[in-house]
Amino acid sequence: MTDVTVVGGGMAGSEAAWQLAELGFTVSLVEMKPVSMSPAHQSPLLGELVCSNSLRSDDPVAPAGLLKEELRRCESLVIACADQHRVPAGQALAVERFGFARAITRKLALHPRIRIERRRLDELPDHPVIVATGPLTEGELGRVIMRELGGDRMYFYDAIAPIVAADSIDWDRAFRQSRWDRDASSPERKTREETDELRAAGGDTGVGDYVNCPLERAEYDTFITEVNAGRKILPHDFEEPRYFESCMPIEVMAERGPETLRFGPMRPIGLCDPKTGRRPWAVVQLRPENRYRTAYNLVGFQTRLAYPEQQRIFRLIPGLERAEFLRFGSIHRNTYIDAPARLGAKFELRTRPNLRFAGLLTGVEGYIESCAMGLVVAWLLASELFGRELAPPPPTTMLGALYNHVTAAREPSYKYGPTNVNYGLLPPLGDARKDHKKERMAVRAREELGPWLAMTGYSRPASAAPPAILVPDLSVTA
Numbered sequence: 201m202t203d204v205t206v207v208g209g210g211m212a213g214s215e216a217a218w219q220l221a222e223l224g225f226t227v228s229l230v231e232m233k234p235v236s237m238s239p240a241h242q243s244p245l246l247g248e249l250v251c252s253n254s255l256r257s258d259d260p261v262a263p264a265g266l267l268k269e270e271l272r273r274c275e276s277l278v279i280a281c282a283d284q285h286r287v288p289a290g291q292a293l294a295v296e297r298f299g300f301a302r303a304i305t306r307k308l309a310l311h312p313r314i315r316i317e318r319r320r321l322d323e324l325p326d327h328p329v330i331v332a333t334g335p336l337t338e339g340e341l342g343r344v345i346m347r348e349l350g351g352d353r354m355y356f357y358d359a360i361a362p363i364v365a366a367d368s369i370d371w372d373r374a375f376r377q378s379r380w381d382r383d384a385s386s387p388e389r390k391t392r393e394e395t396d397e398l399r400a401a402g403g404d405t406g407v408g409d410y411v412n413c414p415l416e417r418a419e420y421d422t423f424i425t426e427v428n429a430g431r432k433i434l435p436h437d438f439e440e441p442r443y444f445e446s447c448m449p450i451e452v453m454a455e456r457g458p459e460t461l462r463f464g465p466m467r468p469i470g471l472c473d474p475k476t477g478r479r480p481w482a483v484v485q486l487r488p489e490n491r492y493r494t495a496y497n498l499v500g501f502q503t504r505l506a507y508p509e510q511q512r513i514f515r516l517i518p519g520l521e522r523a524e525f526l527r528f529g530s531i532h533r534n535t536y537i538d539a540p541a542r543l544g545a546k547f548e549l550r551t552r553p554n555l556r557f558a559g560l561l562t563g564v565e566g567y568i569e570s571c572a573m574g575l576v577v578a579w580l581l582a583s584e585l586f587g588r589e590l591a592p593p594p595p596t597t598m599l600g601a602l603y604n605h606v607t608a609a610r611e612p613s614y615k616y617g618p619t620n621v622n623y624g625l626l627p628p629l630g631d632a633r634k635d636h637k638k639e640r641m642a643v644r645a646r647e648e649l650g651p652w653l654a655m656t657g658y659s660r661p662a663s664a665a666p667p668a669i670l671v672p673d674l675s676v677t678a
């Protein structure tokens with residue numbers, strides 16, 4: 201019997217199996233291809249990219265670039281194979297997908313401590329197992345997992361609303377207020393002067409849990425026209441375009457009639473624009489995405505509009521003219537666990553600690569995020585098997601930010617959903633400087649990953665010089 205079974209040889213499973221084997225454990229990697237193929241997978245290779253061949257930006261300041269840099273420092277198998285098989289794609293790390301997947305398959309197949317088993321796993325073994333079966337997990341294993349979870353904590357459709365950076369909102373147009381002034385966090389309202397003073401100091405000007413972008417009638421009409429005309433992404437063949445009422449795409453609502461959105465997510469009821477003293481014709485509400493209030497999601501704005509169309513059309517909303525989109529909205533078939541409610545600090549099922557989850561199933565979105573959550577889960581499990589405690593990656597790093605997204609305790613009413621890496625997941629810098637925020641956060645992440653890596657002893661020390669960034673004075677403190 202091997203030390204660990206990893207189920208699924210995609211981004212997360214391949215990385216997890218490799219890391220565990222490199223640390224000295226024997227691993228059974230169970231992959232159902234080619235015996236059984238999901239509707240999205242097409243080749244028998246491990247590490248198959250199901251859609252785009254891009255692992256996104258390699259710019260060291262872009263969130264995806266920073267995460268990849270961290271993964272390189274952790275000696276990720278997936279990123280090493282991607283680097284070997286990169287194709288020209290500007291700032292992006294795009295790969296020749298077959299060369300990339302072949303390299304991963306070969307490395308895993310030749311590893312003396314990895315045994316690849318080509319079969320569909322339908323029952324979970326009793327020894328340590330990492331389930332990394334991805335967004336299309338279904339069939340018997342899906343039912344078994346559902347049973348282990350208690351039956352009600354696995355989501356199948358993923359409705360994602362866009363997220364914008366707080367400092368890109370035009371606060372002269374937008375106003376903070378909860379409907380009927382019912383705020384959970386701000387019992388008293390601050391005066392305009394107090395708010396301006398706080399804002400000048402770079403502090404949280406928070407009064408009111410929600411931010412509202414008010415639309416006049418003509419602005420609303422234009423917005424609806426553009427939503428109706430905007431280019432949409434068509435569902436994949438295997439996706440039923442069937443929506444739950446609670447996560448209806450805005451374009452489907454707009455198609456039902458020009459007033460539908462105004463009586464849905466854009467309803468202005470219970471709100472009063474302090475600048476006009478009256479209720480707006482319609483509003484777009486934004487809700488804090490993190491406790492630092494550096495990022496906000498557009499409430500109820502799940503959409504299948506193409507990304508460039510989202511940027512163009514949502515920038516028509518007053519207050520969002522210069523919005524920086526940290527994440528775009530989407531809807532697609534997906535399967536993920538309500539991880540904060542069900543999983544512990546090592547991604548183990550609280551009711552069955554030998555069972556761990558990795559990859560997209562844990563509620564991260566994207567190839568590299570899934571790979572990252574394969575690596576972190578493997579390191580946490582390895583530490584446990586070595587009989588030592590391993591602190592999770594620092595929350596100031598992209599690895600730590602994703603770890604926190606999956607594990608942080610949430611209010612029972614919080615609707616957990618997948619995320620990709622973005623700066624909204626990182627704690628703010630804690631100074632009043634407004635310049636080069638991302639660059640300085642990237643510097644901080646680099647500095648803080650080093651000691652953690654050294655402490656794990658699982659990877660090379662942080663001696664590799666980080667890529668130079670050509671901007672002045674990036675010191676983290678003001």
Ligand SMILES: Cc1cc2nc3c(=O)[nH]c(=O)nc-3n(C[C@H](O)[C@H](O)[C@H](O)COP(=O)(O)OP(=O)(O)OC[C@H]3O[C@@H](n4cnc5c(N)ncnc54)[C@H](O)[C@@H]3O)c2cc1C
Nearest residue numbers: 208210211212232251252320321333334559560566567570
């Ligand atoms: C249609 C589609 C398009 C996508 N496009 C993109 C994109 O362009 N860019 C992006 O970043 N992300 C994209 N994603 C998300 C992408 O799937 C994930 O980001 C990533 O591949 C998830 O990694 P994973 O390791 O969790 O799962 P996967 O990479 O999907 O790997 C899961 C593996 O488990 C195997 N498996 C499943 N069930 C069993 C079983 N019972 N027994 C044994 N093996 C099993 C599967 O065959 C598969 O090899 C897309 C997802 C889908 C569904």
